[in-house]
Amino acid sequence: MKGFLAAGDVLINPSLLAYAAVETDSDGLRLRLGFAGQAGTPQCEIRLDGPEARSVLRWLRTNSEFLDAGSSSTS
Numbered sequence: 097m098k099g100f101l102a103a104g105d106v107l108i109n110p111s112l113l114a115y116a117a118v119e120t121d122s123d124g125l126r127l128r129l130g131f132a133g134q135a136g137t138p139q140c141e142i143r144l145d146g147p148e149a150r151s152v153l154r155w156l157r158t159n160s161e162f163l164d165a166g167s168s169s170t171s
Contacts, residue, residue, distance in 0.1 A: 101152065101155055103144065103147075103148040103149075103151040103152045103155075104147065104148040104151070106142070106144065106148055106152075108129065108152065110159075112131045112132055113129060113130070113131060113132075114130045114131055114132040114139065115128075115129070115130040116128070116129050116130075116152075116153075116156055117130075118153065123145070124145065124146065125145070125146075125149050125150060125153070126143055126144070126145050126149060127143070127144045127145075127149035127152055127153055128141055128142075128143050129141065129142050129143075129144065129152070
């Protein structure tokens with residue numbers, strides 16, 4: 097696996113990713129990504145819209161381990 101994920105001008109270290117939340121509204125798709133803080137540092141969050149959100153979401157779906165039987169994962 098590569099060390100970082102790039103989408104547009106956003107560079108993400110997936111090993112620090114704590115959560116991802118998908119939101120949809122009349123403006124389209126929005127992806128919220130939360131990152132785990134190190135000892136003494138607070139957790140931070142970024143929000144992606146448009147093509148960057150779609151790219152990161154596609155990567156997450158491809159590289160995630162799904163727990164339900166109906167997933168399309170090959171893991």
